[in-house]
Amino acid sequence: MFSQAKRRKLSEWFTAYVFLAPWFFILFVFVLFSIGWAFYLSFTDYNLFSPPKWVGLSQYIRVLRDRDFLQRALPNTLQYVAVVVPIQTFISLIIAFALDQNIRFRRFFRTAFYVPSVTSSVVISLIFVWLFSKVGIINQIFHLKIDWLNSPTYALPTIMMVNIWSTIGTMMLIFLAALQDIPLTLYEAAQIDGANRFQILRYVTIPALRPAIFFVVTMGVIGCFQVFDQIYVMTAGGPLGSTTTIAYLIYKWAFGSTNIQMGRASAVAFILSLMILVVVLIQRRIIEREE
């Protein structure tokens, strides 16, 4: 026999799980099962129509030898992450500092900087396709004749710019919230101790922002490793594969091909998540060491 208290506890558990059931259903079917199934598929040859055929590690080996992956998708993605993440973090931090001061039209600027983040990335991409076309406004303003999106040299940097421009709003918002969370007493104490503005920034503000910085950089790294929609809309991986990223390659092999390679696409997807995991772990190690 259960005691009264134990029975009540059990019933509470049960109630809790009934409430959690819808979420569990979604988690198991659309997340865990899908991940597990994709992991299984990465060891098979699968074209959607015929049943998957077990091929062991050969999809992974094939990917790691593939020209498109090694010479285009991998270096393009790493370059993209290495350029976009630091710049977008830095710019959004600066803007957040500026908008944290008592300046005129502060509210207007906050809204203006945030607008790109609530706009559809497809719409933004289309607008930038016009801005950066050979006869577009950018070329007219600067008297250039560059065909930005059709040049292997400029296409990827152009997409980087679009992404930086459209993400700094959200990141600025996170920094702004974190800045306003810093207790004023800390600043006052620092001033009493005779710290100048730079010292306050270096020894009070930035350490207090560390969790926000970690969050922003992590989200930035994940988002950049997975960059897809801007590329799909603006260049479709071209010209000459100069904007083919890992996520785009996954799409191409899984759906954009007359000869579907689900197994290979799944293998790339797992290589990509492993890369993200490693980078985020290293980054956390660095931040922890600083503390």
Next chain:
Amino acid sequence: MYRKAFALMALLVVAGLVLTACAPQTVTVTVPVKETVPVPVEKTVVVPQERATVRLSGWAANPQETALLESLLYRFSLENPDIIVKYEPITGDYWQAIKTLVGAGEEPDIYYMDIFQFPFFAKEGVLLPLDDLMAATGTSRDAFIPDLINAFTYEGETYGIPKDFNTLALFFNKDLFDQAGLAYPTDDWTWDDLKAAAQQLSQPDKNIYGMGVPADPGRFPIFVFQNGGRIMTEDFSDTLLDSPEVAEAARFYTGFYFDKSGALPSDVGEGWQGTAFGKGNFAMVYEGGWLIPYLNQQFPDLKYGAVLPPKGPKGYGNLIFTVAYVISKNSKNPEAAWKVIEFLTNEASQTTVLESGFALPSRASLINNPYFESHPESAAIFQGANGATPFMWGLYGSDVNEKMGQALERIYLEGQDPEASFQQAAQELREIMGK
């Protein structure tokens, strides 16, 4: 609390059972005669004959084309009350959607099949061979343009009935020709005439170019055919992109760009050369029948004409873009599905399609339709099918297209020699094909 949840679930299950149990049938009902003694009486309830449901999916290219198909299906429903056709157009990425549906075994009974995608579906055996159904209703393969029906034939069996097609024609801007004092192109033009005209029409300082020469694998191959070359071997097991015929064709094609008698659409700030043609930036472009309704709508004042693509050193060559209706192997009502396809591709329906101006019908007999006399541009595209090659490169079609496009881009953007560029394309393609 959770008891209520269970009760609710049980209720839903019961409701489901009740809802699925309603089907028309002959039933025995007990009719009370007088007020006291119930006497069983046999009573037949008249129910309509079992109606077959057929699902039909295609992409929705534009509202007008959808309306056209819907009106044909309405006509079908009047003649065939025993068949319900459910039209389920797919918006967005059609191939991604349809491949996923086929993979799950949930595909519609009838769906659109582009010739470019056909080899994969045929090889995987997910389509129903139509020959027996055709024989049962006396539909002959000969009624259709041979190149079209042959394209949808795999290992001797017919898998698709072409619904319409397109070829490429040389569209030209009459005003620009008049300004340059040049005679309009004719069906007898050759590469030399094309080159000479393009050079005379070009005024790069005014952003006007003689011809559009995009790095497009859906345009360039006709120059290869006109030069006696091929993109793939006969059985599609290997590529011929490294053959001298291809390199020569590429040299001629990209030459327009280098001597400024032609340009890429992006040079004039457009994504598609059709727009550049409409705006008067390009005096000539190779495009298909889809350009006609676009121009009529967006550039109603433009004066233009269209003729067969000029002949190359080895004569005539063109591409055929075609789409067929296919029946899924999983279809539960293949006979009903076939009736729908037969109706949609019969002479009356195909005449309606032709007169709507959206697509060219696949029936050979319509060549004498008076529509062509009043629409010479459409006539050029219809006649273009003679001696043309279907736009299909086998199982690795998308890879062939990608490598061909990149080979042209290397020539344009990096100034690589055409021969070396296409050799690289062939080599990369063979790597993908596992050679």
